[in-house]
Amino acid sequence: MRIRDLPTPALLLDDARMERNIRRLSTRLAAHGVGFRLHAKTLKCVEAARRAMTAPHGPVAVSTLAEAEWFADGGVHDICYAVGIVPCKFERALALRRRGVKLSLLLDSAEAARALAAFGEARDHAFDVLLEIDCDGHRSGLSPESAGLGEAAGVLAAHGQHVAGVLTHAGSAYDLAAPSARAFAALAEQERSAAVAAASALRAAGHACPVVSVGSTPTALFCQDFSGLTEVRAGVHVVQDLVMAGLGVCAVEDIALSVLCTVIGRRESDGALVTDAGWTALSRDAGLPGRFADVGYGLVLAEDGTLLAGLRVAETNQEHGVITARPKSATPAFPVGTPLRILPVHACATASGFDAVHLCRGAETMDVWTRCRGW
Amino acid sequence: MRIRDLPTPALLLDDARMERNIRRLSTRLAAHGVGFRLHAKTLKCVEAARRAMTAPHGPVAVSTLAEAEWFADGGVHDICYAVGIVPCKFERALALRRRGVKLSLLLDSAEAARALAAFGEARDHAFDVLLEIDCDGHRSGLSPESAGLGEAAGVLAAHGQHVAGVLTHAGSAYDLAAPSARAFAALAEQERSAAVAAASALRAAGHACPVVSVGSTPTALFCQDFSGLTEVRAGVHVVQDLVMAGLGVCAVEDIALSVLCTVIGRRESDGALVTDAGWTALSRDAGLPGRFADVGYGLVLAEDGTLLAGLRVAETNQEHGVITARPKSATPAFPVGTPLRILPVHACATASGFDAVHLCRGAETMDVWTRCRGW
Numbered sequence: 001m002r003i004r005d006l007p008t009p010a011l012l013l014d015d016a017r018m019e020r021n022i023r024r025l026s027t028r029l030a031a032h033g034v035g036f037r038l039h040a041k042t043l044k045c046v047e048a049a050r051r052a053m054t055a056p057h058g059p060v061a062v063s064t065l066a067e068a069e070w071f072a073d074g075g076v077h078d079i080c081y082a083v084g085i086v087p088c089k090f091e092r093a094l095a096l097r098r099r100g101v102k103l104s105l106l107l108d109s110a111e112a113a114r115a116l117a118a119f120g121e122a123r124d125h126a127f128d129v130l131l132e133i134d135c136d137g138h139r140s141g142l143s144p145e146s147a148g149l150g151e152a153a154g155v156l157a158a159h160g161q162h163v164a165g166v167l168t169h170a171g172s173a174y175d176l177a178a179p180s181a182r183a184f185a186a187l188a189e190q191e192r193s194a195a196v197a198a199a200s201a202l203r204a205a206g207h208a209c210p211v212v213s214v215g216s217t218p219t220a221l222f223c224q225d226f227s228g229l230t231e232v233r234a235g236v237h238v239v240q241d242l243v244m245a246g247l248g249v250c251a252v253e254d255i256a257l258s259v260l261c262t263v264i265g266r267r268e269s270d271g272a273l274v275t276d277a278g279w280t281a282l283s284r285d286a287g288l289p290g291r292f293a294d295v296g297y298g299l300v301l302a303e304d305g306t307l308l309a310g311l312r313v314a315e316t317n318q319e320h321g322v323i324t325a326r327p328k329s330a331t332p333a334f335p336v337g338t339p340l341r342i343l344p345v346h347a348c349a350t351a352s353g354f355d356a357v358h359l360c361r362g363a364e365t366m367d368v369w370t371r372c373r374g375w
Numbered sequence: 376m377r378i379r380d381l382p383t384p385a386l387l388l389d390d391a392r393m394e395r396n397i398r399r400l401s402t403r404l405a406a407h408g409v410g411f412r413l414h415a416k417t418l419k420c421v422e423a424a425r426r427a428m429t430a431p432h433g434p435v436a437v438s439t440l441a442e443a444e445w446f447a448d449g450g451v452h453d454i455c456y457a458v459g460i461v462p463c464k465f466e467r468a469l470a471l472r473r474r475g476v477k478l479s480l481l482l483d484s485a486e487a488a489r490a491l492a493a494f495g496e497a498r499d500h501a502f503d504v505l506l507e508i509d510c511d512g513h514r515s516g517l518s519p520e521s522a523g524l525g526e527a528a529g530v531l532a533a534h535g536q537h538v539a540g541v542l543t544h545a546g547s548a549y550d551l552a553a554p555s556a557r558a559f560a561a562l563a564e565q566e567r568s569a570a571v572a573a574a575s576a577l578r579a580a581g582h583a584c585p586v587v588s589v590g591s592t593p594t595a596l597f598c599q600d601f602s603g604l605t606e607v608r609a610g611v612h613v614v615q616d617l618v619m620a621g622l623g624v625c626a627v628e629d630i631a632l633s634v635l636c637t638v639i640g641r642r643e644s645d646g647a648l649v650t651d652a653g654w655t656a657l658s659r660d661a662g663l664p665g666r667f668a669d670v671g672y673g674l675v676l677a678e679d680g681t682l683l684a685g686l687r688v689a690e691t692n693q694e695h696g697v698i699t700a701r702p703k704s705a706t707p708a709f710p711v712g713t714p715l716r717i718l719p720v721h722a723c724a725t726a727s728g729f730d731a732v733h734l735c736r737g738a739e740t741m742d743v744w745t746r747c748r749g750w
Contacts, residue, residue: 007463009750041693063694064655083651083694084639087712088382108640112711139695140640140649148643171692264459265483265515268523274515276458280439280727281750285659317546318416318723319438319458320514336487337462348693352655352728355749373748374730375384375656 001365003358004303004339008262009281011354012341013048013369014305015361017256018238022052025220025237034226037061037080037213039235042348044372045357046074052238061233065092070372072101080104080213082167082233084112084132084140090119097125104164104211108132108141113152117159128164129156130211131202135194136187138171144197150205157207165211166198169233173218179247181222188223191216196228218249241347242295243287257357258301258341259350261321263334271331272314273323277342279316283349297321298350301341304363308332313342376740378635378733379678379714384656385635386729387716388423388744389680390736392631393613397427400595400612409601412436412455412588414610417723419747420732421449427613436608440467445747447476455479455588457542457608459487459507459515465494472500479539479586483507483516488527492534503539504531505586506577510569511562513546519572525580532582540586541573544608548593550663554622556597563598566591571603593624616722617670618662633676633716634725635733636696638709646706647689648698652717654691658724672696673725676716679738683707688717 003012029036038052041063049071050056058078062068068079069092077100085093085105096103105127107113113129120127131152134141142149153163170191176183191214202209215233217240226232239257240250261277282297300311300323310330315322321342325331334340344350351357351371359367378387404411413427416438424446425431433453437443443454444467452475460468460480471478480502482488488504495502506527509516517524528538545566551558566589577584590608592615601607614632615625636652657672675686675698685705690697696717700706709715719725726732726746734742 005463007467007750008461084649084711086383086637086639086651088380088637092382109711112640115712134643137644139690139692139697140642143643146643262461262463264461265487267515268509268518268521269512274459276461279660279724283659284661284721284724285654315514317514322514336459336484337490346659349654349659375382 003260003360003363003365006260006358006365008260008339009277010260011351011357012258012260012360013239013357014256015359015366017254018051021238021240021254021256025234028221029232032226034229035231037231037233039082039215039233040067040071042235042239043351043357044070045369046071046076047369048238048357049076064375065089066374067372068096068101068103072096072099078102080130082106084108085116087115087119090116093127094123094125097127102128104128104130106130106132106167107152110148110151110155113155117155117161120161121159126160126162128162130164130167130213131198133166133168133194133198135168135191136170136172138169141168144194144201149198149201153202153205153207163202163207163209165209165213166195166202167211167213168195170216170219173216174243174247176247184218184222185224188219189225191219192223192225192229199228217244218247221249236347239347242299242343242345246287246295252299252307252343255343257347257351258343260339260341263336263338263340264320265336266333267322270328271333272328273331273334275321275323275340276319277321278319280318280353282313282316282321282342282344283346283353284316285346285349287345295345298342298345301343303339303341305341378735378738378740381635381733381740383635383637383714384652386726386732387633387635387735388614388732389631390734390741392629393423393426396613396615396629396631400609403596404607407601409604410606412606412608414457414590414608415442415446417610417614418726418732419445420744421446421451422744423613423732424451439750440464441750442747443471443476443478447471447474453477455505457481459483460491462490462494465491468502469498469500472502477503479503479505481505481507481542482527485523485526485530488530492530492536495536496534501535501537503537505539505542505588506573508541508543508569508573510543510566511545511547513544516543519569519576524573524576528577528580528582538577538582538584540584540588541570541577542588543570545591545594548591549618549622551622559593559597560599563594564600566594567598567600567604574603592619593622596624611722614722617674617718617720621662621666621670627674627682627718630718632722632726633718635714635716638711638713638715639695640711641708642697645699645703646708647703648706648709650696650698650715651694652696653694655693655728657688657691657696657717657719658721658728659691660721660724662720670720673717673720676718678714678716680716
């Protein structure tokens with residue numbers, strides 16, 4: 001089938017670029033002898049995950065319990081739910097564990113540990129629990145030196161829960177003031193050393209702490225020293241996006257995801273192209289405020305994947321995208337009905353609007369894969 | 376059922392606020408004797424639309440053909456697909472027409488008119504076609520004086536298609552430099568006069584042009600003169616949002632939509648609250664750049680709907696929201712597991728992440744309604 005025969009907007013996944021992106025990281029991690037856990041939150045798609053996982057059953061990290069259930073249904077049974085667990089999600093997590101899924105849970109306080117430990121004890125179940133470590137002040141987690149770390153682990157162990165290890169994520173990688181290979185390598189070392197320090201502290205307190213998990217796409221791709229780590233997590237590297245290209249993590253030509261759209265018309269006043277890919281298809285994610293402003297809500301490809309240099313999605317409404325060149329007068333007058341493809345600013349956000357992704361090679365589609373949605 | 380028993384994140388719709396919002400506009404339009412066409416793109420929910428439509432069968436405007444099919448399945452049979460039609464969507468539009476749905480289509484060029492006319496003629500079908508008018512340079516449409524207007528209508532009529540009328544949308548209402556009741560009234564007059572002028576031009580050329588349709592929530596609520604109009608379209612007025620409150624179109628207390636979330640933890644470094652409502656639940660829509668910065672990605676309510684003054688969602692990641700007060704030290708230390716509600720910046724974008732909406736009164740849920748998704 002030709003991609004131009006798909007109803008638009010549609011999410012396209014370039015097979016060759018995806019394979020190249022997957023190999024780039026897997027080759028690197030294999031050379032260093034460290035494990036890999038795919039973060040599946042970008043595509044949320046079992047078929048795509050099978051390309052990137054080290055084995056058909058995993059391992060993966062997920063961002064919702066709906067994903068955990070989706071991947072379990074797809075035969076993946078080593079799953080880390082990498083968002084802090086709260087009481088309203090205990091029952092669903094237990095149901096997955098009782099199905100035989102090796103599901104690990106995450107938390108970052110003695111308070112959360114007490115709630116989970118009480119539930120586990122009451123239900124006669126030992127959960128595998130990872131303690132979230134803060135390596136860069138990005139979002140959440142305990143610092144490796146925090147008294148809360150030993151306290152949380154102690155609460156879990158005292159109530160028969162399994163302290164499976166530590167997990168950290170250098171989310172500040174996406175926000176570096178001066179991104180470079182050297183800066184990512186330095187951040188990766190900060191991520192590694194925080195995780196290893198936390199694991200050492202827990203081991204000193206008598207917890208075996210078998211898992212030491214780190215990761216983000218930039219740190220995974222530029223890390224120089226993996227010692228003390230058992231696994232690296234990454235996900236967006238499979239498809240890449242304009243944020244990653246803007247950070248220098250990949251080239252624009254590596255981006256494997258795009259949104260197929262159709263030209264609806266041309267604005268009378270300035271010749272801008274209006275398409276049917278608005279923010280429901282592209283998302284309103286324009287990267288970090290003030291960064292990557294030159295790509296707007298996405299760069300533009302021809303139907304066959306060739307970059308149309310100088311064009312970008314300058315505006316989005318719910319079901320309208322507005323494409324302009326700079327200067328606007330240079331915007332080409334494509335006819336109504338012309339298919340175009342938009343490269344995503346943030347692949348996770350763009351993919352989240354779609355229920356399926358079309359695998360393609362050039363201007364042909366090979367397969368259609370269903371995505372998990374919701375929570 | 377108590378809302379705190381829902382899995383989070385969940386989309387909540389306050390019944391009383393919705394009813395008040397619906398009455399505010401319906402009372403106004405009834406007093407002026409002008410028709411009302413609900414734009415269903417915010418909630419995309421048949422049950423909610425039944426509260427706002429003037430009759431169980433419509434009329435509605437929709438932003439995707441998936442919505443048109445969804446509403447047709449729900450018994451609504453007067454539907455305007457208010458986004459420019461392109462060839463890859465002709466077959467689905469025809470299928471709806473052949474089911475007996477009074478579906479009108481939109482276009483804004485002789486080029487698009489030629490494509491649709493050729494298809495209609497080949498399939499022996501007369502479509503109802505609205506010509507899109509540009510009243511404010513916002514996005515798309517023909518100016519009332521454009522030669523393209525008569526040309527498009529002429530092409531349609533010559534090939535047996537029905538020139539049903541004109542439609543315009545003052546999208547710049549959301550972007551006024553100095554929003555006020557007076558400014559919205561002036562823009563409404565600009566919207567009205569553009570539509571009426573276009574209809575007059577078409578009538579002078581021999582087209583009956585029965586429909587003269589205008590609308591946006593701000594112009595609908597502040598319009599002073601509806602003469603010459605047959606219908607007003609609005610949609611977000613049903614639930615309102617922080618953009619509308621920021622523009623002075625409604626009060627924060629009118630916002631009927633919120634996202635229920637759960638406190639996952641507190642950031643060690645600054646006491647920020649971390650919740651499970653990230654951008655998949657709230658969207659990355661932060662309103663217009665530089666506007667409404669004080670609301671971040673949303674304001675915060677207690678479980679019962681009481682505004683927690685001073686709190687806002689300052690950051691969002693995929694499945695994490697970060698809530699802070701200003702100063703951050705004033706952020707309350709809610710326990711892990713606390714349910715909170717987030718008011719949306721842009722209701723359409725926030726709702727788009729959810730497959731269902733929970734109707735609620737106070738802290739109790741009354742019903743759950745399914746939403747249309749995709750295209």
